Amino acid sequence: MDKIPQVLKMMIEYNAPDLRRINHALKVYGFAKYIAEGENLNEFEKQIIEASAILHDIGIHEAEKRFNSSAGIYQEKLGPQVALPILEKAGFNKEEIEKITYIIAHHHTYNIKDNKLLRIIIEADLIVNIDEGEFGVKADFSSIKNQNFTTETGKSLFDKLILGK
Numbered sequence: 001m002d003k004i005p006q007v008l009k010m011m012i013e014y015n016a017p018d019l020r021r022i023n024h025a026l027k028v029y030g031f032a033k034y035i036a037e038g039e040n041l042n043e044f045e046k047q048i049i050e051a052s053a054i055l056h057d058i059g060i061h062e063a064e065k066r067f068n069s070s071a072g073i074y075q076e077k078l079g080p081q082v083a084l085p086i087l088e089k090a091g092f093n094k095e096e097i098e099k100i101t102y103i104i105a106h107h108h109t110y111n112i113k114d115n116k117l118l119r120i121i122i123e124a125d126l127i128v129n130i131d132e133g134e135f136g137v138k139a140d141f142s143s144i145k146n147q148n149f150t151t152e153t154g155k156s157l158f159d160k161l162i163l164g165k
């Protein structure tokens with residue numbers, strides 16, 4: 001059974017009524033799915049990508065509650081424990097949960113280059129964060145791309161959407 005609809009439902013219920021955060025997660029989910037498709041991932045990897053994208057920022061509310069901050073470092077720390085019961089309820093096994101919570105715990109750790117699934121989440125999140133104004137309008141978008149984008153699909157998406165080429 002497809003576990004993703006369950007994860008989506010629980011993410012929305014957990015975040016309600018914070019529509020802004022729900023929208024962010026849905027956008028990252030859409031772009032991560034697009035990149036995963038372009039990179040020919042197998043079904044196992046696609047499930048990991050989809051669940052990670054939906055839950056990547058799930059630690060934000062706890063971070064705000066406990067540390068009064070939504071900074072990446074706190075969400076990375078708190079996200080996995082919020083995600084765990086959701087993933088268990090949706091029926092993911094131990095191996096899958098390890099991979100997903102690893103991605104949640106490192107999605108702002110831009111220097112880990114050898115984990116393709118993590119890179120895809122980072123790429124989708126960056127595109128959405130740029131669109132949401134996180135980097136302002138005058139940032140050096142070419143160097144954001146060069147430093148952080150490793151997949152061919154992510155790079156060409158960035159060219160089309162952000163660099164306009």
Ligand SMILES: [Fe+2]
Nearest residue numbers: 028056057125
């Ligand atoms: Fe995000």
